[in-house]
Amino acid sequence: MKLPQLFVTFALVAGSAVHAATTIVRGPYLQTATPTSMVVRWRTDNTEASVVSYGLERNELTSSAKAEGIGTEHIVQLTGLKPNTKYYYAVGAAPVPPPNPAKKAAEDAPGRAAINSFTTPPPVGPAKPTRVWVLGDPGTKNATQMAVRDVYYKFTGSRATDLWLLLGDNAYPDGTDADYQKAIFEMYPQTLRISPVWSTLGNHDGKSANSITESGVYYDIFTLPKRAEAGGVMSGTEAYYSFDYANIHFVCLDSHDSDRSAGGAMMQWMKADLAATQRDWIIAFFHHPTFTKGTHDSDKDSDSQGRMNDMRAIFLPVLEQAGVDLILTGHSHVYERSWLINGHYGKSDTFNASQHVKQKTNGRSDGEGAYKKPRRRAPHAGEISVVTGSAGHAGSATKPPPLNHPVFYLSLNEAGSSVIDVDGLKLDFVFLNEKGEKRDWFSIVKE
Amino acid sequence: MPRRGFGLAGTLCNVPLVRSSILRPVSGCFDFAHLTPRCTALACALMCVTVARAHPEIENGLAELNPRIEATPNDAAQYLDRGELYARHADWIQAEANYLRAAELSPRLPGLDRARGALALRIGNPREAGGHFARALALDPRDAETFILRNRARVALGDRAGALADLQHALRLIESPRPELFLERAALIAAARDAVRSLDDGIARIGPVHTLQLRAFQLEESAGLIDAALARLSVIAAQSERKEIWLKRRGDVLMHAGRIAEARAAYGAALAAINSLPAWLRESPDSATLATELARLSGRAS
Numbered sequence: 001m002k003l004p005q006l007f008v009t010f011a012l013v014a015g016s017a018v019h020a021a022t023t024i025v026r027g028p029y030l031q032t033a034t035p036t037s038m039v040v041r042w043r044t045d046n047t048e049a050s051v052v053s054y055g056l057e058r059n060e061l062t063s064s065a066k067a068e069g070i071g072t073e074h075i076v077q078l079t080g081l082k083p084n085t086k087y088y089y090a091v092g093a094a095p096v097p098p099p100n101p102a103k104k105a106a107e108d109a110p111g112r113a114a115i116n117s118f119t120t121p122p123p124v125g126p127a128k129p130t131r132v133w134v135l136g137d138p139g140t141k142n143a144t145q146m147a148v149r150d151v152y153y154k155f156t157g158s159r160a161t162d163l164w165l166l167l168g169d170n171a172y173p174d175g176t177d178a179d180y181q182k183a184i185f186e187m188y189p190q191t192l193r194i195s196p197v198w199s200t201l202g203n204h205d206g207k208s209a210n211s212i213t214e215s216g217v218y219y220d221i222f223t224l225p226k227r228a229e230a231g232g233v234m235s236g237t238e239a240y241y242s243f244d245y246a247n248i249h250f251v252c253l254d255s256h257d258s259d260r261s262a263g264g265a266m267m268q269w270m271k272a273d274l275a276a277t278q279r280d281w282i283i284a285f286f287h288h289p290t291f292t293k294g295t296h297d298s299d300k301d302s303d304s305q306g307r308m309n310d311m312r313a314i315f316l317p318v319l320e321q322a323g324v325d326l327i328l329t330g331h332s333h334v335y336e337r338s339w340l341i342n343g344h345y346g347k348s349d350t351f352n353a354s355q356h357v358k359q360k361t362n363g364r365s366d367g368e369g370a371y372k373k374p375r376r377r378a379p380h381a382g383e384i385s386v387v388t389g390s391a392g393h394a395g396s397a398t399k400p401p402p403l404n405h406p407v408f409y410l411s412l413n414e415a416g417s418s419v420i421d422v423d424g425l426k427l428d429f430v431f432l433n434e435k436g437e438k439r440d441w442f443s444i445v446k447e
Numbered sequence: 448m449p450r451r452g453f454g455l456a457g458t459l460c461n462v463p464l465v466r467s468s469i470l471r472p473v474s475g476c477f478d479f480a481h482l483t484p485r486c487t488a489l490a491c492a493l494m495c496v497t498v499a500r501a502h503p504e505i506e507n508g509l510a511e512l513n514p515r516i517e518a519t520p521n522d523a524a525q526y527l528d529r530g531e532l533y534a535r536h537a538d539w540i541q542a543e544a545n546y547l548r549a550a551e552l553s554p555r556l557p558g559l560d561r562a563r564g565a566l567a568l569r570i571g572n573p574r575e576a577g578g579h580f581a582r583a584l585a586l587d588p589r590d591a592e593t594f595i596l597r598n599r600a601r602v603a604l605g606d607r608a609g610a611l612a613d614l615q616h617a618l619r620l621i622e623s624p625r626p627e628l629f630l631e632r633a634a635l636i637a638a639a640r641d642a643v644r645s646l647d648d649g650i651a652r653i654g655p656v657h658t659l660q661l662r663a664f665q666l667e668e669s670a671g672l673i674d675a676a677l678a679r680l681s682v683i684a685a686q687s688e689r690k691e692i693w694l695k696r697r698g699d700v701l702m703h704a705g706r707i708a709e710a711r712a713a714y715g716a717a718l719a720a721i722n723s724l725p726a727w728l729r730e731s732p733d734s735a736t737l738a739t740e741l742a743r744l745s746g747r748a749s
Contacts, residue, residue, distance in 0.1 A: 236658065
């Protein structure tokens with residue numbers, strides 16, 4: 001054999017060997033969950049086909065779905081699913097035969113052909129006990145992020161996380177693919193495989209993403225419902241969107257890189273979306289807080305180029321008019337939680353508790369009592385605003401942030417994450433710090 | 448992956464044009480020996496500026512970039528990165544100084560002319576921006592973002608035809624454009640029917656997005672294309688779980704067109720839609736107000 005032929009043969013053999021060793025390097029992770037469909041995504045180190053095998057029993061993955069073509073980024077949508085139903089699934093290049101029951105794989109075992117599971121969302125409308133994990137600014141990749149994560153895992157135990165929200169700045173410093181790999185995919189692999197994640201764009205994510213052409217890392221990684229696949233009104237963009245889960249309507253806004261003007265497309269869409277919903281609860285989330293005196297200052301117009309001011313002065317009145325119940329934001333690396341408030345759209349020195357606080361209690365069922373709102377959709381009935389942007393780190397301990405915005409009942413310079421439990425007409429909220437302490441809690445009850 | 452500089456939508460649509468209060472001295476950032484007279488003057492001017500307050504994100508970014516620039520002072524891409532960091536925080540002078548340095552080192556650096564053009568546009572100099580964008584497109588004629596930016600520069604210069612051509616080009620290059628771009632294009636088209644056609648083109652590409660449908664409806668209504676407007680409203684209503692608002696709008700359009708019986712029917716349908724809501728929604732203040740209004744309008748139409 002001549003040398004060039006030998007080289008070609010060697011290359012082919014080597015190539016085959018590499019192909020045979022293809023492994024999953026990201027995911028699988030779940031996106032755009034609806035009662036009847038689920039998007040499953042993963043990445044392999046080599047090009048191959050995209051197939052998801054799934055079924056109602058671990059050992060009977062009798063259905064399969066595939067995407068056209070081959071690649072390393074795999075996006076497969078499962079359709080025709082039953083609502084509120086547990087499915088087992090495995091990803092790979094071809095339909096996977098069910099494993100030998102004698103070798104039952106651990107649910108969170110990594111690698112190809114591992115069998116994972118998810119539960120489809122329930123039918124839209126009727127209530128179902130729902131747990132939501134909320135992570136703001138998590139992506140530091142450091143011990144604090146891990147501690148916050150582990151505290152939640154211990155807290156939730158065997159209780160499933162129905163969905164989780166990322167409030168932006170998911171991967172520091174620049175939201176690159178490598179940043180995301182470490183800060184999200186290697187940080188939360190277990191949760192990614194079993195619980196759908198929904199995200200909003202933060203300023204650090206924006207460094208590697210281009211919202212105007214909707215391209216770049218953030219838009220490549222997430223599959224979000226631009227065509228109202230999961231409920232709500234069609235936005236036509238992944239930058240802002242809405243979705244329903246049971247009796248909750250979630251509204252995701254882009255406070256970073258979309259037009260925030262009163263006449264802009266995002267506002268036009270949001271008004272129509274809010275007017276259309278029939279869900280009991282409305283929860284809005286976006287990156288830049290309407291109020292904060294943490295590591296950012298919502299009183300300063302120059303801070304974040306006026307984005308916080310825009311969200312407070314332009315979007316908050318419309319959200320309140322529509323009867324929003326809870327507003328979740330990050331950006332400021334602290335925890336700040338308001339009273340039940342309404343109608344405060346100015347700087348902190350214009351805040352007037354007698355005018356802007358609907359119920360000046362701590363909202364705790366075991367304290368001064370839960371916040372009460374009428375069930376009938378009432379404009380300006382009050383909402384709780386929560387800045388929970390410390391899932392990756394808190395503000396400086398040596399030069400602590402002022403944390404003195406009067407709109408807040410409680411402000412903490414502590415790392416942690418938040419948990420929402422909705423059960424019918426009751427919403428319970430908890431903030432867990434990185435030490436595992438329940439540092440704040442409140443409830444809203446609709447009557 | 449696109450190189451990021453500005454948050455273009457935010458930067459160009461609605462963020463107030465303010466000079467940053469976070470100016471920093473150039474000292475420590477530049478080797479002055481390498482600067483052109485223009486850049487040196489700019490840098491010297493900056494030496495007089497007192498540090499007001501640095502944003503932590505800039506500080507963190509500079510902490511990462513400055514050592515890299517010190518290690519490789521002739522790497523133009525690093526200056527572009529630093530310029531973009533400043534631009535993201537509206538520090539236009541520092542951004543320009545860094546872009547100038549990058550241009551000296553590598554005039555054809557990918558992304559540089561786009562960044563310089565975006566900066567010029569941002570500070571109100573669309574003519575200069577247009578020059579930068581032309582150079583950027585000569586280097587990369589498939590750069591959709593630059594076409595979008597040049598369209599906006601041309602709008603600022605009153606060149607609507609040129610702007611429209613640029614936007615058309617960008618829309619052809621982007622696989623799944625955002626609705627804002629179709630709205631932007633429709634705004635450049637004077638004739639209502641043509642503008643509606645352009646929106647319908649967008650709907651064909653990205654789906655019956657609410658904002659596109661709503662704008663098309665408004666154009667059709669203002670142009671007296673009543674039946675088209677009514678058909679559009681039907682599509683909008685079909686996408687909404689709560690149809691009463693759109694049915695009332697239908698009644699209003701018909702009333703205005705003198706089609707009284709149809710208007711009455713539309714108002715009646717809106718009332719029926721309210722009555723079919725669950726009690727907790729039907730009894731909400733908004734629904735009650737709308738029901739009262741519909742009853743009044745139905746009376747007028749009878």
